[in-house]
Amino acid sequence: MPKAATGKGPVTKHKFIIDYSKPASDGVFDGADFEKFLHDRIKVEGKAGQLGENVKIARDGNIKITVTSNIPFSKRYLKYLTKKFLKKNSLRDWIRVVASSKDIYQLRFYNIAGADEEEEE
Numbered sequence: 663m664p665k666a667a668t669g670k671g672p673v674t675k676h677k678f679i680i681d682y683s684k685p686a687s688d689g690v691f692d693g694a695d696f697e698k699f700l701h702d703r704i705k706v707e708g709k710a711g712q713l714g715e716n717v718k719i720a721r722d723g724n725i726k727i728t729v730t731s732n733i734p735f736s737k738r739y740l741k742y743l744t745k746k747f748l749k750k751n752s753l754r755d756w757i758r759v760v761a762s763s764k765d766i767y768q769l770r771f772y773n774i775a776g777a778d779e780e781e782e783e
Contacts, residue, residue, distance in 0.1 A: 683725035
C-alpha cells in the first residue's frame with residue numbers, strides 16, 4: 663500500500679511589487695498612506711485588515727511596496743486596491759496602473775503631452 667500524504671502540499675509563495683517612484687518623486691503620492699490602505703483593505707479568509715502571517719506588506723523607501731503572500735493571492739486584486747486608493751485620493755485622473763512585468767505594477771502618469779498637441783491643430 664502506498665503511504666498517504668501526511669503533510670500539506672508545497673507552500674505557494676507569491677511576491678508582488680508596486681513601484682510608485684514616479685508619482686512619489688513629484689510629491690503627489692504618499693507611500694505610507696498607501697501601505698496603511700493596503701494593510702487595512704486586503705482581505706484574508708474574508709476578513710479585511712487581519713493579515714496575520716499569511717500576507718506581508720513591506721515598503722522599500724519611497725519607491726515601492728512589496729506584498730508577499732503564502733496563500734493564493736491575485737495580482738489583479740492588488741491592481742483593484744491600488745486603483746481604489748487612487749480614486750479615493752482623487753489621483754485616478756492623472757495616474758494609471760501598468761503591469762511592467764509578470765509580478766510588478768508601476769504607477770505612471772498619463773501621457774497628456776501628445777493630446778495637447780492634437781487639440782491645438
